Amino acid sequence: MANNLGLSIDRSSPVPLYHQVVQGIEAAIHSGVLEPGSRLDNEIDLAAQLNLSRPTMRKAMDELVRSGLLVRKRGVGTQVVSSQVRRPLELSSLYDDLTNNGKKPTTEVLSFSHIEADDATLAVLQLPAGSKVYHFTRLRKVGGKPLALMENWVRDDIASMDEAMLSAEGLYSILRRGGVNFRLATQRIGAVTANEYQASMLDAAEGSALVTMERTAVDDTGRHIETGHHVYRGDSYSFEMTLVQR
Amino acid sequence: MANNLGLSIDRSSPVPLYHQVVQGIEAAIHSGVLEPGSRLDNEIDLAAQLNLSRPTMRKAMDELVRSGLLVRKRGVGTQVVSSQVRRPLELSSLYDDLTNNGKKPTTEVLSFSHIEADDATLAVLQLPAGSKVYHFTRLRKVGGKPLALMENWVRDDIASMDEAMLSAEGLYSILRRGGVNFRLATQRIGAVTANEYQASMLDAAEGSALVTMERTAVDDTGRHIETGHHVYRGDSYSFEMTLVQR
DNA sequence: GAAATTAAATTGTTCTGACATTAAGACTTT
DNA sequence: AAAGTCTTAATGTCAGAACAATTTAATTTC
Known part of the structure; x- marks a missing residue:
């Protein structure tokens, strides 16, 4: 052969x-x-x-x-094995996912602040007490249709950022330009029903199903860069992955 | 040093x-x-x-x-990097997950049949027309509390199985004993709201959030072994994983 | 003809050795 | 003092070789 x-x-x-x-x-x-x-x-x-x-x-x-x-x-x-096996889930942001698929997402920054981190955030990002972080919420739409509501906390010693930047490009792209080499992320995926606020923002019915994701990303020097809580419309988003047994 | x-x-x-x-x-x-x-x-x-x-x-x-x-x-x-990195999501069943955590799940077989596969199943499992498969639905409880409602289709040339076996042990354990070496799985995780049937089986309110998972598992010879549609109570189950950037 | 043995093919593990590339610090020069 | 240059230390890549373990097929033996 x-x-x-x-x-x-x-x-x-x-x-x-x-x-x-x-x-x-x-x-x-x-x-x-x-x-x-x-x-x-x-x-x-x-x-x-x-x-x-x-x-x-x-x-x-x-x-x-x-x-x-x-x-x-x-x-x-x-x-x-099989040609139709998808690539394993990669470390990328939703923005990357969508632009790679040819769609053009838009981002609306709902809130933005540069504040002292609370205790939970300090712990997750492994920062010393008194550290400041960027905290913001964003709404991502594709084709005018709301898809995701995202809340993030990002350490502020990588790159300075503001509302305009976040409207124009993805968070990960900003961070990568700041010299971050992402290495791993821990995430947890679950489901909730939409509360009144989420429903109105995502243009969905109150009580409809949402996919939740909590993620913390770590770079190649071990720094914990960002953590976020995201919710996606359950009727338009799901996570696909290929698991490989070792 | x-x-x-x-x-x-x-x-x-x-x-x-x-x-x-x-x-x-x-x-x-x-x-x-x-x-x-x-x-x-x-x-x-x-x-x-x-x-x-x-x-x-x-x-x-x-x-x-x-x-x-x-x-x-x-x-x-x-x-x-960090001591608290969890293991990457592994190829295992919910049963394995739970027993590894010391809990004792019970399984109730709701339906069981050995039937000719429909076209969709034939395609997913890559079987020739006319092949028969096992089709069954199970309810998994932990501590008496319903956690997951699972529907599976399994090719029948690996191991013979019946209701009693499925009540006593996990599907993957039966298949592994039949000589299957799992190699990879493709899965998709999303969210829906519970319909009347799901709500009653899972002892949850109609309209409550459920995590959905669809999975197809492939063994080391490229055979597609099983496919399943599972739903989990959103308030008691989520998927945790570590992604590693290559 | 069936079972046991042997042989061949293929991946799995391990070693020794060499040179390339990168990053950081020390040193020199201006 | 600042800039550039060299040195050193570490990981990254590649080669060649040998033997082990396993599976399958062929052969022999009963």
């Missing part, structure tokens, strides 16, 4: 060889060159075909296995 | 060396021996201290970085 997938690697490129292989195989899967269920050549042959060492080839395949695209079985081989 | 964390490795153990290191460092972090923010020795020294090669040490640290416990920075070093 010599499935010569047409990928070539560029040794002069700054992007690591194993990552070039990852991208190549990903592309082959998504384009259909590698069909779901098909077997790949063994690691050693594949490495030889691309003039790579086996560790490099393996590192690439490791990543693809972790992301759920490939499945390996000792003594048997490696095969493509 | 010679932080000699008291971990030792057993070369005669069948568990891989790199995994022993992962477990050791995890334990050191959770027990507080390694405090959040503290720096580890560099890879080469650590490897030497444990009489391991650098690739082995690196593989262990790779895993810890991926799971969000450690953070590495080229040219600088490696440090502990």
